[in-house]
Amino acid sequence: MSLLPPKGPYAVSTLTLEIPGGKFAKNLIRSPFRYKNDPSKVDPFGFQTTLVTLFYPTALKEGVKSDKLSSPALGKPLSWLNEPRLKSIEGLLRYGNLSRYLAYPAVFILPFQAKLPYGSDGPVATESPSLLTPDHQEIESPADTAPPSAKPNTDLFPVGVFSHGMAGTRTTYSSYLSELASHGMIIASVEHRDGSATYTQVKKKDDDGKIIEQDRLYTKFDDLEFDQKENGEETTVWDMRKSQVNLRKIEMLEALDVLHQLNEGNGDQLAQDSTRSFDNEQAKLSQWKSRLDMENVWALGHSYGGATSIEILRDEKAPFTHAVVLDPWLEAIPKAGEGAPLKRPLYVINSEGFTIWRKHFGWLRELVNESNEQTGRGWLATITKTKHTDFSDFPFLMPRFFKPAAGVEAPQAAETLSVFSRASRLQFIDRFDKSDLGMPVRDERAGEVEAKDLGQGGFVVWHPLKSAPSASL
Structure with missing residues (x-):
């Protein structure tokens, strides 16, 4: 099986940039870790460069329901x-x-x-981002239910920064990100250099301007040495996770700064600084100026990336205004009441596999409750009979290895993708309604999470919060 082309009204393009660190990287505190047998004592959680792949709309298709493009031929598809x-x-x-x-x-x-099923290095769409709803109806104005600071500007492209999970990369979630892009959203997908990616290559320029390459495979705790703590306690894998999250947050902020630079008209300078080559004559990065809605910036992520997105919402200085997270893995971050309070809206879509992980789900519900009580916005939902990997591209590329459990009637990968991509983009444009998800929605039943059984597949379970938001949220 192969990756599916996105279904929205826009053709999709990707563009990859790798640039030196900027204003956020200098704030990263050195970690107590180093690689074993490394005489240079390189910090494995030190900032390297900002590596992002942009998923974005490049032109309207000739017909809303057609896969044929009305734009010029794009560059070669990116390897998965x-x-x-x-x-x-x-x-x-x-x-x-x-x-x-x-x-x-x-x-x-x-x-x-x-290969990703679309081209690369295309120009950003010239059309206004007006075709965003599931039935491709135009949006006339922001929803009245949104507070002024949360209302999207419908003349600009909504933007987000995506953080991948453990053993992921910037392309592991291409089905989800391209679907968002095909409906008029621009997503910067970060490749983390914290050792969580299966493999990443850092490309830097030396003092003479020559590009040097550094390979980094997935890093384990046993690969590292570390300084003794002042109180004599042993350093644990959770100290490693804390260092990883600190770096991940900086990388998300640097990726957001790339979007800011594009919106400010500095695209040609970014092209010059990038150590990843692309066709800027075709991409025309200078034409991205004043096209992005930088007043409403979304943090997105899956698993470890979901936890990273939650942590970045806790930072009052971080310019992210809301987050949509998929199956966040919370063991690496403080629980509700232990860290800074969540004062920005948090929207969560869970797999059943993570929801019936009862202790973990209890932590998650408390975090969403905290956000909801602080902001009056947010929701928590589960797609029944789904697994943690269903948010990634793996079910499309390796269906035999990522199929539903024997005897379980679960939704197909494409149907599941449709639900969480719809939920995300509708929340982006503040037009969220449970009836638009394309899958039956029901309220959580008493005792079903504790019993680890959410019933048959093909449903969205809506979980109650302490301070329930209004129906339009």
């Missing part, structure tokens, strides 16, 4: 796996505690040659 691909496969095997010598046999199993 980071290159060199054998390194990416080796990183995946390392994450799964499998021998690197399986990398070559894995070529015949994993989506080795997979």
Whole structure:
């Protein structure tokens, strides 16, 4: 099976930039970790560069329901796996505690040659982002229910920064991100250099302007040495996770700064600074000026990226105004009441696998409650009979390995994708309504989470909050 082309009215393009650190990177505190047997004592959680792939609308299709493009031919499609691909496969095997010598046999199993089903380096769409709803109806004005600071500007493209999960990369969630882009949204997908990516390559310029490359595979706690704590306690894997989250937040802020630079008209300078080559004559980054809604900036993420997005909402100085997160993994961050309070809206879509993880789901409900009590906005929902990996591209590329449990009637991957992409984009434009999700919605039943059984697949379960938002939220 292959990746599906996005269904929205816009054709989609990608563009990859890698630029040196800016104003946020200098605030990163050095971690107490270093790689074992590394005489240079490099900080494995030090900032390297900002590496992002932009998913964005490039032109309206000739027909809203047609896959044919009305734009000029775009550049070559981006590879789904980071290159060199054998390194990416080796990183995946390392994450799964499998021998690197399986990398070559894995070529015949994993989506080795997979390409994203759209071109690259296209110009940003010239049309106004007016075709955003599931039935492609125009939006006339922001919803009256939104406070002034949360109302989207319908003349500008909504924007977000996406943070990937453990063993992910900036392209692992391309189905979700391209679907958002096909409905008129611009997403900067970060590739984290905290050791959580299966494999990433850092490209920097030395003092002479020559590009030097550094490979980094998935990093484990056992790969590291660390300084002794002042109180004599042992350093644990959770200290490592804290250092990772600190770096991840900086990388999200730097990615957001890339969007700011584009919106301020500095696209040509970004093209010049980037160590990843692309066709700027075709992309015309200078034409992105004043096209993005930088007053309403979304943090997005899955799993570890969901936790990162929640943490960045806690930072009052961070310019993110809301977050949509998918199956956030919360063990790496403070619980509700332990960290800074969540004073910005948080919207969460869970898989059933994470919802029936009862202790973890209790932590999640408390966080969403905290956000809802502070802002009067937010929601928490679960898609029944889904798994943690269903938010990624894996069910499309490897359906035999990521199929539903035997005997379980679960929604197909495309149907699941449609639900959480619809929920995300409708929330982006403040037009969210449960009836528009394209899947039956029901309220959580008493005791079903505790019983670890949410019933048959193909439903969205709506979870109650302490201070329930209005029906339009």
